[in-house]
Amino acid sequence: MFFQGHMEGEVWGLATHPHLPICATVSDDKTLRIWDLSPSHCMLAVRKLKKGGRCCCFSPDGKALAVGLNDGSFLIVNADTLEDLVSFQHRKDVISEIRFSPGAGKYLAVASCDNFVDIYNVMSSKRVGICKGASSYITHMDWDIRGKLLQVNTGAKEQLFFEAPRGKKQTIPSLEVEKIGWASWTSVLGSCCEGIWPIIGEVTDVTASCLTSDSKVLATGDDFGFVKLFRYPAKGKFGKFKRYVAHSTHVTNVRWTYDDSLLVTVGGADTSLMLWTYEIEGHRDSRQCDSEESDLDSEEDGGYDSDVTRENEINYTIKALSTNIRPMFGIKPHLQQKEPTLDER
Numbered sequence: 001m002f003f004q005g006h007m008e009g010e011v012w013g014l015a016t017h018p019h020l021p022i023c024a025t026v027s028d029d030k031t032l033r034i035w036d037l038s039p040s041h042c043m044l045a046v047r048k049l050k051k052g053g054r055c056c057c058f059s060p061d062g063k064a065l066a067v068g069l070n071d072g073s074f075l076i077v078n079a080d081t082l083e084d085l086v087s088f089q090h091r092k093d094v095i096s097e098i099r100f101s102p103g104a105g106k107y108l109a110v111a112s113c114d115n116f117v118d119i120y121n122v123m124s125s126k127r128v129g130i131c132k133g134a135s136s137y138i139t140h141m142d143w144d145i146r147g148k149l150l151q152v153n154t155g156a157k158e159q160l161f162f163e164a165p166r167g168k169k170q171t172i173p174s175l176e177v178e179k180i181g182w183a184s185w186t187s188v189l190g191s192c193c194e195g196i197w198p199i200i201g202e203v204t205d206v207t208a209s210c211l212t213s214d215s216k217v218l219a220t221g222d223d224f225g226f227v228k229l230f231r232y233p234a235k236g237k238f239g240k241f242k243r244y245v246a247h248s249t250h251v252t253n254v255r256w257t258y259d260d261s262l263l264v265t266v267g268g269a270d271t272s273l274m275l276w277t278y279e280i281e282g283h284r285d286s287r288q289c290d291s292e293e294s295d296l297d298s299e300e301d302g303g304y305d306s307d308v309t310r311e312n313e314i315n316y317t318i319k320a321l322s323t324n325i326r327p328m329f330g331i332k333p334h335l336q337q338k339e340p341t342l343d344e345r
Contacts, residue, residue, distance in 0.1 A: 005043070006031065010268040012054040014253040017079075018062050021257060023264050024079075025273060026053035026067055032082060037262055037275060047082040055098045059105040059122075066108055068095025074110055076122070086125050090118055096138050101147035102183035107165050109150055111138035117152060119165045129167035134160060140188060140209075145181040159189040178233070185211035188220070195239025196220050196230055208253045212260045217278075219263050221251025227265055227276065246274050 009028020016023045021037040022044065030052050034045040055068040058079060065079045073089035093114040100122070101107040107128075108120045117131035117138060136156035143150060149170070152160045161170040161177075172180075174191045188196065188206045196206055196218065208221040211232055218232040225248065228241040247267035254265045256278075263276040 005273070006033070006271040009052055009271075010252065011266045011271050011273075012252045012268065013056040013067070014255050014264060014266045014273075015056045015058050015065070016255045016257050016264055017058050018060055018258055020062065021262070023255065023257075023273075024056050024058065024065055025266060026056045027271065028052035028054075028070070029271075032056070032065075032067055032077070034079075034082070035273060037257060037264065041275070045082055047077070054094055054096055057098050057100055059100045060102055061105065064100075064105070064122075066098045066100065066110075068098040068110060070094045072112060072114075074098060076108070088120065088125075088127070090127060091116065093137075097141045099141050099143060099184075101143050101164065102145055103147055107147060109141055109143070109164070111141050111152065113137040115154070117141065117150065117162065117167065119150075119167055121165065129165045131160075131162040131167040131169070133169045134158060140186045142186055143183045145183045147183075149180070151177075151182070151187055153187050153189050157189060159187065185209070185215075185218070191235060192233035193218060193230075195234030195236055196228070196241075197237070198222070199238060207251060210254045210256050210263075212256055212278075213258075214260070217260075219254045219256065221254045221265055223250040225249055225251060225267070227251055227254065227263070227274075244276065247272065 006027040007029050011025055011027040013026030014023065023035050023037055026032045030049045032047045032049055033043055036042050036044050049069065051069040051071045053067050053069045057066050063079055064076050064085060066074060066076045068074045072091035072093050072095060073087060074095050075087035076085045077083060078085060091112040091114055093112050095110060096113050097111040099109045106122060108122050109117055111117045115134040115137060118127055119129035121128045131150065134152065134154045135158065136154040138152055139155055140153040141150060148164055150162045150164050161172050162168065163170055177190060178192055186209055188209050198205060205223045206220055207223060209218055211218050215232055218230045218234060220228045227244040230239050230241050247270055249267050249269040252266050252268040254263060256263055261278060263278055265274045
């Protein structure tokens with residue numbers, strides 16, 4: 001068998017094309033790869049990079065692809081040929097997220113692990129704004145549909161807002177945030193996605209989210225290796241979900257395709273790209289699949305998270321020594337009666 005894919009480090013960067021069934025991934029192995037999401041499921045192109053990368057994003061017209069690298073630089077390449085169009089470096093830490101503004105894609109927001117978001121005018125190739133005020137590294141970022149406002153999540157569990165393109169910090173009440181039309185939603189914070197957080201967890205346990213274009217289903221990936229689907233908005237604590245398992249390690253990113261027919265997920269240390277078919281309720285085929293559904297909305301149960309609690313209380317050392325792997329039958333060798341040899345006969 002012949003396999004193609006990322007090899008070293010972890011895979012975090014994932015972007016789906018705005019009009020075609022293809023996606024891009026970028027990894028710590030210093031490669032940018034384009035994948036065909038049609039039934040052929042093949043790699044269409046690969047390009048070596050000077051440094052590893054953690055994020056990427058297609059322009060709204062699908063003609064350009066922005067890639068953030070681990071040395072604080074980023075580049076924009078031709079999405080068809082993967083040849084350089086322009087590159088910049090104003091930061092020294094990892095570029096953690098990168099996003100084109102909606103519409104004509106006039107602006108590019110570039111977030112880094114040194115707590116800043118730089119805004120560039122793609123047309124003039126100049127930095128026109130800096131978003132300041134985050135107390136930790138940037139984890140997620142989204143534009144509103146007008147291209148005038150940025151929503152930012154940080155590692156300190158902050159949900160911040162900045163006017164674009166200048167980057168002036170804005171204060172927006174939670175109720176007003178829900179009324180804003182967002183070009184995308186990958187945020188893991190806010191009242192409308194409070195229910196995605198498990199009972200026991202750290203700030204970074206929910207690593208990624210992505211909302212369908214009809215704003216009805218929110219997909220998440222987490223540090224437990226689970227992919228979950230929530231009805232949106234997921235208000236209140238411990239919302240109901242459907243859980244899917246395939247990755248052998250933490251899920252680093254999730255993205256819906258342009259028509260919401262597929263969910264694409266990437267795993268960190270397993271360096272794998274997974275495709276999930278999304279079927280609307282009432283139109284599903286009756287075939288077996290690996291999914292589980294939380295039973296209750298109650299805080300006491302919390303769906304699968306109560307299983308995580310119980311699992312943490314198990315003494316696996318004692319259990320492994322006291323439990324046979326399989327039933328044992330017969331007589332132990334040293335107790336078996338030997339047959340007489342030819343000389344003894």
